[in-house]
Amino acid sequence: MAAMTISQLARSADVGVETVRYYQRRGLLPDPRPQATGRSGIRHYDEDDLRRLRFVRSAQTAGFTLEEIAELLRLDATNDRPRAREMATARIAALDDKIAELERARQSLSHLARECASGAQGPCPIIAAFEGS
Secondary structure (H helix, E strand, O other): OOOEOHHHHHHHHOOOHHHHHHHHHOOOOOOOOOOOOOOOOOOOEOHHHHHHHHHHHHHHHOOOOHHHHHHHHHHHHHOOHHHHHHHHHHHHHHHHHHHHHHHHHHHHHHHHHHHHHOOOOOOOHHHHHHHOO
């Protein structure tokens, strides 16, 4: 693929241009200097930049913070696989905790929905449960 402008890079990664600029300010993406293409001042990006941008987005989806993503990028450059594995293991544990919390919330809400459907008179148990929170 030929060199991309910032808007082409953003579109290819399904993010906004401001997201690319934000990641650049945070040091997660390079901020390339304009190539000698005249007076346009257009910055150009390549496939490596696109891969890096997609990595940042995927890592965010997995729940890593931008600081952790920056560390993962540094670890990749130094091939520090043990630390990267440690970070991934910690993230998995945090996800497991969140999943358990969501499962408890689902069970509680399912119970309230069954109570609500029972046809008993009085206030709706769902509304009553949330009012007491």
